[in-house]
Amino acid sequence: MAYQAKGRDPIFDSTTQALIERRGKELIGLALLALAVGFAMLIGSYSPDDPGLLAATEGPTRNMLGPLGAAIASPLAVVIGKGAWGIVIGLAGWGLRFLTHIGEERALGRALFIPIAIALGSVYASTLLPGAGWSHAFGLGGLFGDTVLGALLAILPGSAAIGLKLLTLIFFVATLVVGGFALGVNLRELGNSARYMLGGTVLFYAGALKLAGSGMRGAARGAMTGATTGVRALKSQAAERRADRVARAEAQVGDEQDGESYPAPPPLKVRR
Template sequence: MDSNMAEVIERRGKELLGFGLIVAGLIVALMFGSYSPDDPSWMSAVDAPVQNWLGAFGAKLSAALFMIIGLGAWGFAALLAVWGARFVLHRGQERAMNRLIFAPIWIAVLSIYCTTLTPGEVWGQVHTFGLGGLFGDTIFGVLVNIQPMSGSFAFRFFSLLLGLAALGMGAFVLGFDRDELGRIGRYLLVSLIMTYNWIITMMGRGATGAAFVARTGAEKHAERRARRAEARPAIAASGPRDARISDEPRVTIVPPRLTRGTARDYEEQSDLSDLIEPTQASHGAPRIVAQRGAAPAPAAPEAPQKSGGLLARMPSLIRRPEPTPEPVLQAAPVMDSVEPMGEDRIRAKIADVIKTRVRQSPSLRVESVAPLTKGRGRGPIPLVLDTSAPRRGLPPEPPLTAPAAGLPPEPPLTAAQRPAMPHPAPTYAAPVYAEPAYADVSHAEPSMADAGYDAGYVEAGYA
């Protein structure tokens, strides 16, 4: 095998290793991303289904890592993904062994830095430790206690210091060198400048559009003012109007009521026309009322027909529709000498009309005697049970012929009455007192004597 083939095999092997690391990094990221504190783990036993995408193993492993190092566990996913991409792209893969030695230190620093971050509301409710886990809380607590500065200032100072340290060590552990960092910085700077340029361009376009709209509106306003100024001399030269259009007089046509009554009833109903009084318009013009039964106006003389063509000369061949007569409007004369009608006459007219309508339609008749309900109406009709009528659909009940059940007769009392027993007089026993017995000391203890005692007493000189 020549050197070229060996080099090709080595490159393909590194690429395959890189793809494997990338897949492993994605799997670890999915495991950490689907972490749930409600999943079963080595520290808790839960019957609920596992929510982690890697199953029970992923739930237990992610729970242990989050409890120890907190969010610093995401460093493992970053290490696998970045170094896998380096092996695939063949950029800096030779620096892997020298840089990965410091990976545990970087993850520890990252865990301590995550402790300085403020946890969310959900994290604080389900965990007893901060975002850096138990390890980060312990180390950061020691750092804050040993420094001489105040608590709030020390907290901010260590947060900034640990953030810079985690960023620098992360760049070193992930295999970045000075050239790569320079290219990344240059790319970020150019991106920032281009973003700023795009924002300025969009703002300029917006300002240009606003100015164009304002200029167009001003031009249209100037054109309207010019047309209005040109029209003013023509209006002034026309002078005052010779005739003004006045309001047309109001025309009130009272149609007759069509009922099924007799001619007399129709005449009584037509008396309502006397109740209609002529009114004047607001501008003083008389109102024109079409009166029923008025004499028709004289017909206007027909104009001579003009000679036309062939069809006009033969009118019998064409049947033309008869002209419909137009209503003739006549002005009602104003009679100042007529006295106004009184209230009694109006009431009488209304009563006559109501009576006529009642005679025509029996449904409108009013009862002569109405109950005094004071406007409350009539209540519901009560339901009365009719027991006299037989029930329909039920058979008749059978008669009760059986005798009523009674108690059996008591047996006669044939036993003789027991004589009363005599009660003897009570007897009482006399109390018996026993004499106490005393033991004979001389016979009971013959060996006891007071010789020694008396001898001693005599020797003492008291005999």
Template sequence: MASWQAKHRDPLFDQSTQAALERRGKEAIGAGLIVLGILIAMMLGSWSPDDPSFGSATDAPAQNMLGGIGAMIASALIMIAGMGAWMLVVAAWVWGLRMMLHKGEERLMRGIFTPIAVALVSIYASTLIPGPEWQQNYGLGGHFGDMVMGAMLNLLPMKAQLGIRLAALLVAVAVVAAAAFVLGFDRTEVAALWLRFRQGLATALHGTVLAGSAAAGAAQRLRQPRAEGAAPARPHPPPAAVPPRRHSSWNPRCPSPS
């Protein structure tokens, strides 16, 4: 009898309270993901090749915003994945916002495929030409991106210049598809984003056309000659000078001399 009562006891919270607690828990997880994304962004943004890391031994203090630990983690991420490591920041922020706003949080399990998106972004970054401030012996995609891109160029039966452009195009398409899946976008959201993109593009083109038409009209008015037979406008004559007023010494109170 006691066991039957124990199995059928009332729950500690009712359904509405359980739902509210579940929502608050998801929001707390989302806030934690946003904080995690901020920490990763701080590590990567303040990364310096002169900081102590696995590849450089120095006694100089770390310039990373998160200290020596942040310098070690940022150096490893940049060395392996290059600029592809920033995909971790994007994924953390997007999923954090989804959890806090309760939009698509049921697709959270897609986030476990984030390393695939990081790898694809790393491969695409290896096709970009680094700037003069990049003094590393690997490209913007890290060692992983350079290795995979080199293997792809060896497989393509064409010249390296044409092959790297074709590989960049293929990898860019794969990056967009993988990012849409990993970040939890469905068909409805993709369609809405595409519609907004088209509307924004149409608005920008319409504004450009209007601005071009206005500029062309102004230039045409400036180049248009005067109509034949039109008399030039006469300049207005200057105002006539007013003679100074004489002040008479006559006083009405005093009779005039006879």
């Protein structure tokens, strides 16, 4: 005898399940952002004088996360150098995606390429000239970046200077392309970013032209006002000089009239 099993109702309805899934992704995003901040602190405060697995020193730890941070930062700096910042970028990028629910469904297929992007970034960093604050004997890309760069320079024909410039360009572009792919960037997002950048550039250019036009109009208005004021001042000075000449002429005529002597009238003749 066959019995028909009655289906069990789900504990949560579809709306509640979607809400729980959404909040779970947001928690994952917050956790990734917290990890990104932690790695940024330990990488940013790295000091070659800190005691660690690859540094036999007994001085005080300067790392912001203490001995644990120094123990993690030391091998990262030695092996991949400045490429370690790719860990921070990867964690922060996917943390923001999970937190804002923008493209988080692409995480499994794209985040696997983050180590490749970090490796490319390390080789690119090795092509750059270290600054005065870099005290290591190897380059900015660590031992890994220097090893790969040296092997490629040995293979390339021609001079090392031209090969270095060519490899710098190649690894810069490759780091951007693979890094963008590893962070889940697609063509639609690239198009939107390009439109936003183009729109921002146009608005900035229009604002600069408007500001320049306002300045030119203000300068022209000021010049016209100054010219009008100058003309009025010249006319006023000319009128004052003309009035002064007239006053002096009238005063001179009056003085001449006062100084003249008139002859006495002839005597009257009396008829007898």
